[in-house]
Amino acid sequence: MNIQLKTTVKGNFKTIMARFDRALFEALAPKVPAMEIVEFTGSRKGDTVHIRFLSPVKVEWVSRITEDAENKTEAYFVDEGVQLPFPLSFWKHKHIVRKITEDTSCIIDDITFKGPNGLVTLLLYPAIFLGFYPRKKIYKAYFGEA
Numbered sequence: 001m002n003i004q005l006k007t008t009v010k011g012n013f014k015t016i017m018a019r020f021d022r023a024l025f026e027a028l029a030p031k032v033p034a035m036e037i038v039e040f041t042g043s044r045k046g047d048t049v050h051i052r053f054l055s056p057v058k059v060e061w062v063s064r065i066t067e068d069a070e071n072k073t074e075a076y077f078v079d080e081g082v083q084l085p086f087p088l089s090f091w092k093h094k095h096i097v098r099k100i101t102e103d104t105s106c107i108i109d110d111i112t113f114k115g116p117n118g119l120v121t122l123l124l125y126p127a128i129f130l131g132f133y134p135r136k137k138i139y140k141a142y143f144g145e146a
Helices: 013-018 022-028 118-132 135-143
Strands: 002-010 035-040 048-053 059-070 074-083 090-101 104-114
Touching (some): 002 135, 013 074, 013 090, 013 104, 022 135, 104 135
Antiparallel strands (some): 002 104, 048 059, 059 074
């Protein structure tokens, strides 16, 4: 299943992509459920993001950055789940920052996920959508509204 969220923000796409760091990751972290960042090594191929959800049960989520690239109109990186909390069985999140003008960009969260079967995947959709939708407001506050 796929979810794609687009947010227009102020800033050059290269500058915005360079700010996809631990500080932004902390700003984007949901308040509920409680979680901690165990490891964040960056947003480049080979980097690791490891978070631990603390309640209602303690679970680990580890993703590796498997790709990153930049051209004249966009920059992106991809994180793929290597240790996922139940009921997720597959996770791929492409973070794209696309140039609109020299000082306006579009951030695209392109998320592909699966559960152990089609029904569970369908039931995961609203939770994942609602978990990522607040990023639109956070991105605009962090980078500036276009």
